[in-house]
Amino acid sequence: MTAxxxxxxxxxxxxxxxxxxxxxxxxxxxxxxxxxPFFDFALAIVIFTIVIRTILAPLFIKxxxxxxxxxxxxxxxxxxxxxxxxxRQKVSEETMALYKEHGVNPAAGCLPxxxxxxxxxxxxxxxxxxxxxxxxxxxxxxxDAFAEFKASLPGITELSRSANEVRFAAPLDGPCNLPQFSxxxxxxxxxxxxxLIDPIKLREPVDTTIGWLLNLDLAQVDTVxxxxxxxxxxxxxxxxxxxxxxxxxxxxxxxxxxxxxxxSGMTSTxxxxxxxxxxxxGGIFPSGLILYWIVYTAYLVVQQFLIMGWGNLFPLxxxxxxxxxxxxxxxxxxxxxxxxxxxxxxxxxxxxASNRAPKPGGNRAxxxxxxxxxxxxxRRGRKR
Numbered sequence: 001m002t003a004x005x006x007x008x009x010x011x012x013x014x015x016x017x018x019x020x021x022x023x024x025x026x027x028x029x030x031x032x033x034x035x036x037p038f039f040d041f042a043l044a045i046v047i048f049t050i051v052i053r054t055i056l057a058p059l060f061i062k063x064x065x066x067x068x069x070x071x072x073x074x075x076x077x078x079x080x081x082x083x084x085x086x087x088r089q090k091v092s093e094e095t096m097a098l099y100k101e102h103g104v105n106p107a108a109g110c111l112p113x114x115x116x117x118x119x120x121x122x123x124x125x126x127x128x129x130x131x132x133x134x135x136x137x138x139x140x141x142x143x144d145a146f147a148e149f150k151a152s153l154p155g156i157t158e159l160s161r162s163a164n165e166v167r168f169a170a171p172l173d174g175p176c177n178l179p180q181f182s183x184x185x186x187x188x189x190x191x192x193x194x195x196l197i198d199p200i201k202l203r204e205p206v207d208t209t210i211g212w213l214l215n216l217d218l219a220q221v222d223t224v225x226x227x228x229x230x231x232x233x234x235x236x237x238x239x240x241x242x243x244x245x246x247x248x249x250x251x252x253x254x255x256x257x258x259x260x261x262x263x264s265g266m267t268s269t270x271x272x273x274x275x276x277x278x279x280x281x282g283g284i285f286p287s288g289l290i291l292y293w294i295v296y297t298a299y300l301v302v303q304q305f306l307i308m309g310w311g312n313l314f315p316l317x318x319x320x321x322x323x324x325x326x327x328x329x330x331x332x333x334x335x336x337x338x339x340x341x342x343x344x345x346x347x348x349x350x351x352x353a354s355n356r357a358p359k360p361g362g363n364r365a366x367x368x369x370x371x372x373x374x375x376x377x378x379r380r381g382r383k384r
Contacts, residue, residue: 015195049292245297
């Protein structure tokens with residue numbers, strides 16, 4: 001494995017397992033898109049995100065289909081909860097029986113989340129590394145250890161200095177195996193070309209300033225489309241767009257509120273918590289990561305719509321359009337809820353065909369002789 005993707009492969013000079021197994025392919029792919037003619041760093045992030053989402057699409061398609069079926073099953077699940085209110089064990093047993101009957105796996109969404117986490121961390125590091133900008137606390141920047149490190153790695157350039165921190169630009173080339181790179185304090189100073197394959201090694205730093213976004217620097221927190229609120233925190237318009245998409249995406253797949261389900265309130269809270277967290281992240285993380293999150297979530301919303309329609313997005317604050325039917329429509333109400341009513345007593349068998357009442361308009365002649373005989377017997381009884 002190391003011989004294939006490790007140090008020495010197509011010019012890669014620095015490889016640290018196991019993290020670089022996830023990081024290096026993503027980092028090289030991002031730089032590859034950046035070097036396409038007429039592409040800037042923003043377009044590279046957009047295309048990069050679409051490619052990653054497309055590769056992971058089969059995992060999420062299975063998850064979305066399972067969520068769609070679970071939404072359609074909500075009337076049956078609510079019926080189970082109503083019939084066995086207060087009996088959690090019975091509710092759990094009957095609910096799992098419904099899932100099995102409809103071929104739904106409640107844990108189907110776990111695998112995409114597990115696979116996605118290391119990719120998200122790797123993407124964040126790829127964006128930070130590509131920016132080539134490293135921020136160091138002022139105390140550490142003035143230390144003898146940092147001065148010794150700078151002497152070992154020529155090419156470190158100071159960009160700006162404030163009362164608390166100093167911003168440096170890491171070099172493109174230089175020694176790739178300094179012992180300081182194993183420390184978290186200096187790992188971001190690793191020269192960019194140390195982890196790039198030969199065909200895409202850089203000749204100049206990545207330009208993270210995007211002209212068509214009003215010179216927004218994707219390596220920094222958004223200050224172009226931002227409204228200062230308090231202290232150093234600002235409300236980023238990019239983060240607001242990401243939060244709206246996040247709200248739509250989560251609302252589409254969330255079950256409808258159910259007062260008889262104790263977990264329903266928690267699920268409803270998450271619909272609003274995630275978007276609020278996205279807005280907070282917009283004032284903390286680089287705008288390049290927020291751009292990635294916008295494209296990532298928009299792709300997921302489109303994918304969900306193609307599979308499950310609008311899901312449970314509507315009613316939206318009381319608005320229910322005619323062109324957005326309920327996801328619960330079309331569910332087959334099988335006999336399971338009826339069987340729940342007779343858990344303690346056997347179901348009543350239908351009456352034999354011979355005892356059923358005649359249909360209107362049927363053959364009445366077959367019943368008339370018997371009726372006449374019965375009537376005659378009654379009349380004779382009266383005479384006697």
